[in-house]
Amino acid sequence: MELETFRKYSLSLKGATEDLPFDETTLVFRVGGKIFAFTNIESIPFTFSLKCDPERAIELREEYPFITPGWHLNKKHWNSIEPDIRMSDKFYHDLIKHSYTLVFNSLKKSEKEKLK
Numbered sequence: 001m002e003l004e005t006f007r008k009y010s011l012s013l014k015g016a017t018e019d020l021p022f023d024e025t026t027l028v029f030r031v032g033g034k035i036f037a038f039t040n041i042e043s044i045p046f047t048f049s050l051k052c053d054p055e056r057a058i059e060l061r062e063e064y065p066f067i068t069p070g071w072h073l074n075k076k077h078w079n080s081i082e083p084d085i086r087m088s089d090k091f092y093h094d095l096i097k098h099s100y101t102l103v104f105n106s107l108k109k110s111e112k113e114k115l116k
Helices: 003-012 054-063 089-106 109-115
Strands: 016-019 026-031 034-040 048-051 067-069 078-081
Touching (some): 003 016, 003 034, 048 089
């Protein structure tokens, strides 16, 4: 997965937005104003970070060496990922969707209704 594929898929999720709230290179994706994914657009190699269910986060880290605890993040809830070209984009789409869904489900009912 490359940056533009990551960006395009993240923005395809209902109500997803992007911004650069921290600096000119940290691209953040949100739903309902809450972050579900981000990346540094100048990072080489390309990496991104996603929220993850804590138990699933551990399983993913144990199975895939390119998935590590979130760098400078709450390691219980965030993974950092350096995509491995041997994995399909669908694999990464599923991880992004999982992150999005966790954040979406944490929104207040009124916020969810606005996004439907």
